[in-house]
Amino acid sequence: MRRPRVKPEHAPHRLGDGTVRLGGVLYGVASEIPDPEGWAWAALTLMDGTRSPGQVAAALRTRFIGLTREEADDIVAVLLDSGHVEDAAPGPCEELDAREKERYSRSRDYFRWIDLTPRDHGWEPQLALKGARVLVLGLGGTGSHAAWSLAAAGVGRLHLVDPDVVELSNLNRQVLYTEADLGRPKADVAAARLRRLNSAIDVTAERAAVTSPRDLARLLDGFDVLALCADRPREPYGIRTWASRACARGGIPWVSGGYDGPLVSVGVFGPGGPCFECVRAGIPAQPGAGYAWPGVTGPSAGLSGQLVANDVLALVTGLTPVPPGYFHGLTLLDPDAHVYARHPSRPGCEFCP
Amino acid sequence: MSSTPAPEPWQERKPRKKIVIRRLGKTETATVVQPSGGNSN
Numbered sequence: 001m002r003r004p005r006v007k008p009e010h011a012p013h014r015l016g017d018g019t020v021r022l023g024g025v026l027y028g029v030a031s032e033i034p035d036p037e038g039w040a041w042a043a044l045t046l047m048d049g050t051r052s053p054g055q056v057a058a059a060l061r062t063r064f065i066g067l068t069r070e071e072a073d074d075i076v077a078v079l080l081d082s083g084h085v086e087d088a089a090p091g092p093c094e095e096l097d098a099r100e101k102e103r104y105s106r107s108r109d110y111f112r113w114i115d116l117t118p119r120d121h122g123w124e125p126q127l128a129l130k131g132a133r134v135l136v137l138g139l140g141g142t143g144s145h146a147a148w149s150l151a152a153a154g155v156g157r158l159h160l161v162d163p164d165v166v167e168l169s170n171l172n173r174q175v176l177y178t179e180a181d182l183g184r185p186k187a188d189v190a191a192a193r194l195r196r197l198n199s200a201i202d203v204t205a206e207r208a209a210v211t212s213p214r215d216l217a218r219l220l221d222g223f224d225v226l227a228l229c230a231d232r233p234r235e236p237y238g239i240r241t242w243a244s245r246a247c248a249r250g251g252i253p254w255v256s257g258g259y260d261g262p263l264v265s266v267g268v269f270g271p272g273g274p275c276f277e278c279v280r281a282g283i284p285a286q287p288g289a290g291y292a293w294p295g296v297t298g299p300s301a302g303l304s305g306q307l308v309a310n311d312v313l314a315l316v317t318g319l320t321p322v323p324p325g326y327f328h329g330l331t332l333l334d335p336d337a338h339v340y341a342r343h344p345s346r347p348g349c350e351f352c353p
Numbered sequence: 354m355s356s357t358p359a360p361e362p363w364q365e366r367k368p369r370k371k372i373v374i375r376r377l378g379k380t381e382t383a384t385v386v387q388p389s390g391g392n393s394n
């Protein structure tokens with residue numbers, strides 16, 4: 001790092017006993033340093049973007065006579081590695097033009113905030129998104145929101161697949177369509193809409209139903225991540241099972257989202273974690289859980305689609321590194337409840353790593 | 354029985370001065386935060 005500076009979102013605070021709090025109040029980001037002598041506080045104060053790491057260490061030693069050179073260097077190194085510091089003299093990022101940097105400026109700030117890996121220029125997560133190829137299956141309540149979010153975030157290559165046309169009853173929740181689109185294929189309308197949203201990315205679409213595991217395997221070819229937002233054919237041996245097996249064979253991470261009325265849930269699967277079928281097998285069967293009633297409003301659809309998008313962004317950027325192989329979500333009927341399920345691989349599962 | 358031998362004179366030095374960062378746990382961090390901004394632009 002050339003000229004370290006504490007990230008603005010991570011600004012340090014000193015507690016009464018000298019302890020330094022860093023990284024705000026977010027779990028996964030925030031940390032503290034017991035600092036009775038004031039070394040950390042002094043070093044952080046010196047890291048204002050005007051000094052090299054060596055200059056920070058030297059200034060630290062003039063302030064604390066008892067510190068050896070190695071000790072001062074160590075204190076600085078610990079802070080540089082902590083994720084709370086960025087480079088005020090960032091390296092060049094020529095893969096993004098000025099317009100892209102303006103468009104994604106808030107994303108960069110966000111990633112900087114949650115990212116605890118020291119970076120050269122801070123655009124690394126955005127470059128990962130630009131290089132990513134994501135297949136979105138299903139463009140209904142979940143898929144329309146997921147596709148919008150992925151396009152807005154700058155995923156460089158999106159392919160959209162859906163068999164249906166836009167109907168009036170879709171418009172209470174499906175964000176990409178308008179009354180003028182009634183009767184038109186969702187795939188075509190969605191692709192056109194997303195190209196208007198973000199002309200810097202490559203969006204393609206096809207009007208097609210996935211009718212076999214082989215269909216799905218063909219569609220997956222050339223993609224890094226699958227966003228599965230379709231629910232037909234239904235389980236137990238339906239599109240999620242097909243996706244699980246095809247993605248396991250191809251080593252492709254995937255995210256599946258949906259809702260049952262007010263209950264929203266998303267699954268994240270891929271190399272390094274138990275497969276969908278194993279996690280599902282660990283969830284006790286409950287009478288009445290297999291229903292598929294159509295009732296839904298925008299919030300369920302939006303939440304499930306946006307959670308899918310968030311998990312895809314996390315897989316692509318590596319932020320944040322939650323090992324795959326779990327379901328999570330929420331129910332709108334109980335603000336206290338976070339739905340979460342993780343179960344180990346079944347012995348001998350041929351689709352688990 | 355084993356006992357720790359007395360340090361040789363050359364081992365008798367002060368412990369290295371260092372700082373240790375500890376990531377905060379779930380109960381130490383905010384679970385409810387009112388949005389403080391960022392909605393307008």
Ligand SMILES: [Zn+2]
Binds near residue numbers: 345346
């Ligand atoms: Zn398995």
